[in-house]
Amino acid sequence: xxxxxxxxxxxxxxxxxxxxxxxxxxxxxxxxxxxxxxxxxxxxxxxxxxxxxxxxxxxxxxxxxxxxxxxxxxxxxxxxxxxxxxxxxxxxxxxxxxxxxxxxxxxxxxxxxxxxxxxxxxxxxxxxxxxxxxxxxxxxxxxxxxxxxxxxxxxxxxxxxxxxxxxxxxxxxxxxxxxxxxxxxxxxxxxxxxxxxxxxxxxxxxxxxxxxxxxxxxxxxxxxxxxxxxxxxxxxxxxxxxxxxxxxxxxxxxxxxxxxxxxxxxxxxxxxxxxxxxxxxxxxxxxxxxxxxxxxxxxxxxxxxxxxx
Numbered sequence: 001x002x003x004x005x006x007x008x009x010x011x012x013x014x015x016x017x018x019x020x021x022x023x024x025x026x027x028x029x030x031x032x033x034x035x036x037x038x039x040x041x042x043x044x045x046x047x048x049x050x051x052x053x054x055x056x057x058x059x060x061x062x063x064x065x066x067x068x069x070x071x072x073x074x075x076x077x078x079x080x081x082x083x084x085x086x087x088x089x090x091x092x093x094x095x096x097x098x099x100x101x102x103x104x105x106x107x108x109x110x111x112x113x114x115x116x117x118x119x120x121x122x123x124x125x126x127x128x129x130x131x132x133x134x135x136x137x138x139x140x141x142x143x144x145x146x147x148x149x150x151x152x153x154x155x156x157x158x159x160x161x162x163x164x165x166x167x168x169x170x171x172x173x174x175x176x177x178x179x180x181x182x183x184x185x186x187x188x189x190x191x192x193x194x195x196x197x198x199x200x201x202x203x204x205x206x207x208x209x210x211x212x213x214x215x216x217x218x219x220x221x222x223x224x225x226x227x228x229x230x231x232x233x234x235x236x237x238x239x240x241x242x243x244x245x246x247x248x249x250x251x252x253x254x255x256x257x258x259x260x261x262x263x264x265x266x267x268x269x270x271x272x273x274x275x276x277x278x279x280x281x282x283x284x285x286x287x288x289x290x291x292x293x294x295x296x297x298x299x300x301x302x303x304x305x306x307x308x309x
Contacts, residue, residue, distance in 0.1 A: 002073055002080040003104045004149035005050050006190040009218045009285065012049075017306055018285040019046060020082075020220070023292055024054045024187040025064035032064070035292055036071060036296035042294045044076055045306055046301065049285065050112050050149075050279050052082035052193075062098060070105045083107050083153055086115025087130040092139075095130070099140065103147060109152040111193065112136045130278040152189035154181055154219060156197050156206035163240040174209075191217050193287055196235070198268070199244050200275035203209055207281045220231060221276060225296035226265030229255035266299035 012018050012158060021043045026032045040047070040051070051072055055065050069083045085098050114133045132135045133152065140148055158169030158177055171179070181192070190213070197203050207219050219250040226232050236243060247268065271307065276283050288297045301307040 002077065002108050004190070005080050005082060005109050005151070006149050006218070008049050009191065012223065012285060014282070016284065016305065018049050018302065019306075020050045020052070020285070021046075021050050021297070022052045022054065022222075022287065022289050023055060023068070025061040025068060025185040025218070026254070027276075031292075032068070036068070036075075038293060039290075039292055040072065040076075043290065043297075044079065046077060050080040050082050050109065050145050051076070052109075053084060055084035055086045055113070055115065062094070066101050069102070069107055073105060073107050076260060078188065080109045080149075082109040084111040084113060084115075085136070086113045087133070087136045088115040090130075095136070095139075096143075099144065099148075103144065108148060109151070110140065110148045111153070112140060112189070113153055120269075122238055132174050134180065134187055137184055137187045137189055138290055149190045150188055151193050152184045153191040154194040154206065156194050156202045157240070157242055158240070160195075160240045168264065170241070178213055178215075181210065182213055185215050185281060187205055188215065192219045194219065195239060196220045196222050196241060197291060198247060198272070200272045200279070202242065203272075203276060204279045204281055207283065211281075217286070219283065220285050220287040221272075221283060222287050222289060223229070223269050223300075224291070225300055226251070227262060227291060227293070227296050228258060229261060231291075233289045260280060262283055265296055266303055269300050271305040273300075 021037060025042070027037055027064045044262055047249060053065050053068050053072070055062055066081065069081045085095060087095060099110070099184050112133055122307070129141065137150055137152065140150060155177060157163065158174055160176065162173050163169055194203065203221050210219060224235065232251065235241065250264060254264055298307060
């Protein structure tokens, strides 16, 4: 049975750097085969603390997620698999099936999320489901005790649903978000993995504010190196992510130069990490959103001097 991620984080040396990697379920058999035969084995060489696998909007890829998690945990028994479960538009019975599947297959780590509705749909609390991630976390603890280590999502800029189209979340709404995050931790979340961000000061402020209200669990920064201008634009629109002015200017300069933009994406995420380290906020573990490719993440690890060749 795989270890709880919280136990592995507790064993980390504060003077060293650690990584974990997120994958999403491919839409095709060919994509799934490439992920499992090429991409994951490459990432496994980097001694990650854990892998995680997304659930898909509205649970639309849940079957693939469960199959991939089972296969990953069997193939890499010493690397915990953190299986996402979302409750948006999902009946309680299907969520219970996912949790029972995880337990039956020795998967001991869960990311509990409200999640996003499928494209073209709006969020609806299922009458036979959960209203929010807090309800899901409470349910997991009530039904499964301490079997699962639970990860919760943190939003350094505020949840996208509460963000204006342009600009920052207002202070009162931000305080409410932090209070809700503390409720999730108090209900049983063992660690926090953040939404992506591109301004280190935003993450540093978030961590300090979390600590100030008594959130003591590990907070892992979620990092997505820029890969292309169109993909970044889509992600920024979806997550309403703030881009610093100097970053916006550079991206505009390089948007027609894909290779130069990728190189910039590596430098930019490494600079984020450098600033986080310099802030001395107790963060030495970096969670990469890989988009199922190695190039950008490996480029960052190489620049950091921790790539295992």
